[in-house]
Amino acid sequence: MAADLPEATVQNILDQESLKWVFVGGKGGVGKTTCSSILAICLASVRSSVLIISTDPAHNLSDAFQQRFTKSPTLVQGFSNLFAMEVDPTVETDDMAGTDGMDGLFSDLANAIPGIDEAMSFAEMLKLVQTMDYATIVFDTAPTGHTLRLLQFPATLEKGLSKLMSLKSRFGGLMTQMSRMFGMEDEFGEDALLGRLEGLKDVIEQVNRQFKDPDMTTFVCVCIPEFLSLYETERLVQELAKFEIDTHNIIINQVLYDDEDVESKLLRARMRMQQKYLDQFYMLYDDFNITKLPLLPEEVTGVEALKAFSHKFLTPYHPTTSRSNVEELERKVHTLRLQLKTAEEELERVKSG
Amino acid sequence: MATLSSYLLSSPPLCKSRFSATSLVSGIDFISFSPRTTLSSSSTVLPAILSLSVKHNRRRNSLQGSNSKVFLFLNLKQDWISLASLDFDFDFWVSVKSVASPTETISEFDEMVSGTKRKYYMLGGKGGVGKTSCAASLAVRFANNGHPTLVVSTDPAHSLSDSFAQDLTGGMLVPVEGPEAPLFALEINPEKAREEFRSASQMNGGTGVKDFMDGMGLGMLVEQLGELKLGELLDTPPPGLDEAIAISKEFCYSIIVFDTAPTGHTLRLLSLPDFLDASIGKILKLRQKITSATSAIKSVFGKEEKGPDAADKLEKLRERMVKVRELFRDTESTEFVIVTIPTVMAVSESSRLSASLKKESVPVKRLIVNQLLPPSSSDCKFCSIKRKDQMRALDMIREDSELSALTLMEAPLVDMEIRGVPALRFLGDIIWK
Secondary structure (H helix, E strand, C coil): CHHHCCCCCCHHHHHCCCCCEEEEEECCCCCHHHHHHHHHHHHHCCCCCEEEEECCCCCCHHHHHCCCCCCCCEECCCCCCEEEEECCCCCCCCCCCCCCHHHHHHHHHHHHCCCHHHHHHHHHHHHHHHHHCCCEEEEECCCHHHHHHHHHHHHHHHHHHHHHHHHHHHHHHHHHHHHHHHCCCCCCCCCHHHHHHHHHHHHHHHHHHHHCCCCCEEEEEEECCCHHHHHHHHHHHHHHHHCCCCCCEEEEEEECCCCCCCCCHHHHHHHHHHHHHHHHHHHHCCCCEEEEEECCCCCCCCHHHHHHHHHHHHCCCCCCCHHHHHHHHHHHHHHHHHCHHHHHHHHHHHHHC | CCCCHHHHHCCCCCHHHHHHHHHCCCHHHHHHHCCCCCHHHHHHCCHHHHHHHHHHHHHHHHCHHHCCHHHHHHHHHHHCCCCCCCCHHHHHHHHHHHHHCCCCCCCHHHHHHCCCCCEEEEEEECCCCCHHHHHHHHHHHHHHCCCCEEEEECCCCCCHHHHHCCCCCCCCCEECCCCCCCEEEEECCHHHHHHHHHHHCCCCCHHHHHHHHHHCCCHHHHHHHHHCCHHHHHHCCCCCHHHHHHHHCCCCCCEEEEECCCHHHHHHHHHHHHHHHHHHHHHHHHHHHHHHHHHHHHHHCCCCCCCCCCCCHHHHHHHHHHHHHHHHCCCCCEEEEEEECCCHHHHHHHHHHHHHHHHCCCCEEEEEEEEECCCCCCCCHHHHHHHHHHHHHHHHHHHCCCCCCCEEEEEECCCCCCCCHHHHHHHHHHHCC
């Protein structure tokens, strides 16, 4: 029975050497940045070079690594092959003002399409990343709504470019006839914007094909065992299926386990609530690799904390293992140091026990 | 029921008729805002609404003795400088409310409902911190205090239905069952918003050119141009467009609460009016060029030049964008409430959000810290460590230059999911004191 279930870790991602693009997404506040950071760290141990990109306008990558990142790749401290960058797809593209006549018409038409500059910025970023030759690229994406629109960019841009080309060829021919009829001078020159778009087109087509290739791209859904997160994960999985993007990993974060430390009535009640949704996750996604991560009392920030937490990505968490006992003792020692009197009593119990 | 899109397409009606149009949406509004309403009118509405109507009617009756012209005049003069710009029916209702509770002490919540202009509250912050629960509980509390309220969800996940434990999907106004005063909820339908945007920006300058081309035997070419279906390029409206369209529709509610999408979306929302202004400006400029070219060609053949389209939908949309931009920075009627949880990462993001809002001149006064562990005499080890971690985050808030100036409001972590109006009322009483 256990052998039939998919492996409950993300080891399959590390083992898939042909993988180039890894997207990490999900509802807001479920721990996407932490998971993508740790995933990048795990990949850095088996790949020659790894780049993690944050595409969420509200960047958190700098907070997770406790290091300032910019729009260009920066080496993460403590690593020799892990880089990070924070990109905002809404960066303004160069203004095409100044062009007159027919070229001006096309420029205005192109720039008037809502979201086109966003797609172009994304395309420029992809083009840049392609030339950097990283073995694997991890995307720390924005909450679901942004992610779905981000994944549409390649297809949207491809469609837009085709239409613009057709429009120019037909309209241009018409205006040529008009010019000849009235003896006007030829006003047409190569449109700078269209030239730029043509330059991007090959890159977009290539990336679009790669995104649809299960060997090169996969999407990891991160969620927590709550109703809204379950609902949004289902929505995300369905949309990804429409986009033909592979997804077979789910990370369930902030899980409360039946641990010795978890004693209060409040946490017990929340544990029972979570169990209901955990069951639904396993029922809905029985063919996915589902990794469960425990809810820690302390926040996971900084490289050392991320490394420590990364072990739980590769080994299913068991609260009753000997490692857990060690953690218990460490917590007890921590508590004893805070209160001397209580510490002595605790120490006596540990010795006698 | 009248659809919301009809408001966008129709030209702005007179102030009086606007009330009449809106009253079709809900009988409650009709009764609340019109003192001339008779009890028999309410017999056509749902029984639940009927009971609310009776209550409203009874309240007005108790003040009937002092409801003379002189009284009303004095009250208006005392409270407002300009009488000409008032909506008589609306302010009359507010006047009655203020008379009914003259000795009420001022509290945080009372400050939020003071004044007579329509109030907008936008709740935003990091994803997953409980914005929807806070927005819904705020709306319930407003409604329970007698203020007609509309709560709008623009997050694609549409968690408002879950919060109220009631199906609010469909992109239409839905009355929420339970609160004492009118409470309506609206989950923006992205598809509908997209259609409205596309229809508003539809370019229709082809007719003249088509006729001209037909005359020259080139009609086929125009047909081919039409087949390009350029409208498809507008399939991806920028994020925040749905908020803008929702705001541009005029509802007769005292308070409108927005449950926004996570931070990144909100930051884009702030720059949206400028973005759309530029975008629509370019479309209009393009149309102008096409029109000029068409006119030039026609003048060669002696045809008359067509006059400009007086009722340009696109121009109206642009004007609405300008109004939205001004509304965002109106310190009297708009307030942005930041919701966060006591973790270092969430506090950092809230600080950046506050800085961005200040940079954009958006009023921010309050910060809600959600999911705090409630006080307990017997902490288990897990809770003890968790509590220390949370206290560290709270200290970070107090020391942060951006967040320390905001009024701090706390919300506890509870052992059950906050779903349904009774649970929201419970939460609202804790947060919004």
